[in-house]
Amino acid sequence: AQSVTQLGSHVSVSEGALVLLRCNYSSSVPPYLFWYVQYPNQGLQLLLKYTTGATLVKGINGFEAEFKKSETSFHLTKPSAHMSDAAEYFCAVSANTGNQFYFGTGTSLTVIP
Amino acid sequence: NAGVTQTPKFQVLKTGQSMTLQCAQDMNHNSMYWYRQDPGMGLRLIYYSASEGTTDKGEVPNGYNVSRLNKREFSLRLESAAPSQTSVYFCASRDLLAGVQETQYFGPGTRLLVL
Numbered sequence: 001a002q003s004v005t006q007l008g009s010h011v012s013v014s015e016g017a018l019v020l021l022r023c024n025y026s027s028s029v030p031p032y033l034f035w036y037v038q039y040p041n042q043g044l045q046l047l048l049k050y051t052t053g054a055t056l057v058k059g060i061n062g063f064e065a066e067f068k069k070s071e072t073s074f075h076l077t078k079p080s081a082h083m084s085d086a087a088e089y090f091c092a093v094s095a096n097t098g099n100q101f102y103f104g105t106g107t108s109l110t111v112i113p
Numbered sequence: 114n115a116g117v118t119q120t121p122k123f124q125v126l127k128t129g130q131s132m133t134l135q136c137a138q139d140m141n142h143n144s145m146y147w148y149r150q151d152p153g154m155g156l157r158l159i160y161y162s163a164s165e166g167t168t169d170k171g172e173v174p175n176g177y178n179v180s181r182l183n184k185r186e187f188s189l190r191l192e193s194a195a196p197s198q199t200s201v202y203f204c205a206s207r208d209l210l211a212g213v214q215e216t217q218y219f220g221p222g223t224r225l226l227v228l
Contacts (some may be wrong), residue, residue, distance in 0.1 A: 012164060036219075043117075043219035044219040046215075046216045099163045099169075102219055104155055105155035
C-alpha cells in the first residue's frame, strides 16, 4: 500500500527566503512521485515529477525536489520565494502496480512581503 | 485543447436532491477519476475508470455513482445529497496506457453546497 505524509499544513516564509515543503512516502514498490500546486479556486497543476534516473528533479517556476530513497522523502524546495508562490501544494505517489494516485493532505504556503 | 472541463462550476442543493456532475477530457486519455477535496483532508478518490467500460470504487464511494459514458466523458451522480457531501469535486484524466509514471490532469473543480 502507498501513502503520503506532508509535514506542516501551513508554512510561512518571507519573500526571498528559502521554501522547503516536506513530503514523506510509504510504498512497498518503487514509487513515482509528484508535486502539484493549487492556486485559489483552481484545479491542480503539475509542478514536477520523479520517475526514474536523476534523483534531483527540476520543475516549473524555479521549484525542485530530491528523491531520497533511504529517507523515503521527496521534499520540495525553491531558493527564493516570490509572492506568486502563495498556494496549496500537494505531494502524490503512484506505484507501478494499480491505477491510483495517493495524495498528501497538502501544505498551504504563505509568502510574507 | 480545453484539457479537462467540468460543469457546473458551482451548485447549491437541498438535502435529498439529486444532481450529476459532468466531466469531459479531450486528450484521448483512457483513465479518468473523481476526487473530493475537503479542508485538511487533501484529495480523496471517490471513483475511477481505468478505461472505457470499467469503473472502480476509490476511498470514499458511498453516496455516489459514476458513469463512463464514452472515452471522453465521466459523470458523477449524487442520488440523494447530504450536507456531508458539501465539498469541491475535481475530475482528472490520465494516459495510463503510457505508463503509471504519467501524471493526472485536473479540471477546474465543481463547488457543491448541500443545505
